[in-house]
Amino acid sequence: MPTTPATPSPTWTVGDVTVHRIDETPLPPATGPWLLPDATPAVVTGQDWLHPDFADQEGILRIDSHSFAFVAGGQRVLVDTGIGNGKERANPAWHDLRTDFLERLTAAGFPPDSVDLVILTHLHADHVGWNTRYVDGRWAPTFPNARYLTSRVEREFWAAYAMEAAREQMFRDSVIPVEDAGLLELLDVPAGGIEAAPGVRLLPTPGHTPGHVAVELTSRGERALITGDCVHHPVQLAHPAIGACVDIDPRQSEASRRALLGSVADTDTLLLGTHFAPPTAGRVITQGDAYRLLADAS
Template sequence: MHPHPSPDRPAGSPASTTAAAHRTAGSAPAWAVGSTPVHRVDEIDFPPETGAWLLPDATPDVVARAPWLTPDFADDEGVLRASSHSFAFTVDGRRVLVDTGIGNGKQRAMPAWHQLDTDYLDRLTAAGYPPDSVDLVILTHLHADHVGWNTRLENGTWVPTFPHARYVTTRTEWDHWASVDMEESRRQMFRDSVHPVREAGLLDVVDIAEGPVVLAPGLRLLPTPGHTPGQVAVELRDSGDTALITGDAVHHPVQLAHPHLSSCADTDSALARSTRAALLASAAESRALLLGTHFAPPTAGRLAQDGTGYQLTPERPVLAQTY
């Protein structure tokens, strides 16, 4: 979700929102995809200003045209709700984490993400995925709110949080950021959350130029360019059921109702709209469980055509571990 190329924060987003955004209690919900539980591991709720900054054309009038967005995904005044979380599951004996949030103690331009101090790792462990047990970390793209827990601070040095895992990104994504003149805030993010993983020999770069990449039986990366050039969505299949983790091809359910709505953080808005349209059409046709990378609870659901867009019928978690 991190903006490109500007590091500007949402207007009116004070540093004090950070503490208020922390989740301090709750559950580790999971959805069944066939026989595979997919856990949502929460980090923070984004402050209310985020939606209007990220999706400036999603005005209250636009939100009101999709009444199903309220109350879960927007409040009565049309203010969008969004959050930072990861998804964890086990496939073919591999313990997988999709995206790693913002991270603790990171120097960030956005006040609500700066120097966080959350219990994310405790939540991950409570879901059954202690850091040492993770085998595969999928990075849908290399933005600050998707790579932060790649590393943690140990004796003043940023070290991989998941020392036994392979971290996967795409060659297109890697080559893009290696070739552009990044602003200092993004360089800082690479220094503390990406380069230490590469220097530890844990980063794998996969080629998606020819289409989807199979990482394990039932687990594929689907090219979804536009938000960033090498972004992917994650497809999980088990026992005839399919789940689709969106990455930032869809930031918020309002983009299901209005797929033309663009994010201020997209590198190529036209391509992002085209990608989103194809992804949603496929998800609706297959009746896949859509798991939104930034969707507020209930986070998951199935799509049905609704005019020129789609309506999400939420699917409540089947499991919830209290922490």
């Protein structure tokens, strides 16, 4: 059985907001070549700043699954919910996991019943898994007192999509139970973004999926940006044209990534990568005609 972790979750301070990284699991080395096929070992090793934190000496990417939790405007917020435990998944790295994610979340001060708001950057299996847990023979919302938010464009796209069996299974166990409980709220996200809670704004970053959003935090003049899958790995700062094999619209995904990186480059904005391995966060600086990450492990 999972046990409560002995070490506290990593945190970053954004004004009055403390952001906790809630770890789920490192993803296997094969994830990088599958997910970002253009991030070849030669490309990766050409950026020496990626080693040792974000890639190994052979140019194999380090990629994690984790969530972010914080309190903003009196609301207890969780951004994305990872892969989940006991889920039937086609990807062997995601199938039937047994992690201590909920224990870590609770140890960070966010027991499931206390969460007020769950923000889903998009509806992929590794971002919605802990939406539900198996209770009394059925998948039930893990956060029964929370509103779950995602963009209307996102949900309506998948409603009309000809899903393969694995994706249908994911919706059955991790999305539809939340809808059936009346907890899923769909937001129209305009070009300038929309406030989800005081100091928390959803910004449209389409391409990976049609309704993908990034999450902006502001407090006392400080700013942070949670990437979702607009940026999967820091190698994409150096090479923004590198996209994911599962991008719905690769050209739009690249445009969103370039716009997001350009908006935070050479500023004090803290970039928090949804799949970035530790140290996970940092400031984006210009390097040549692209960017690099100055890591912040605080």
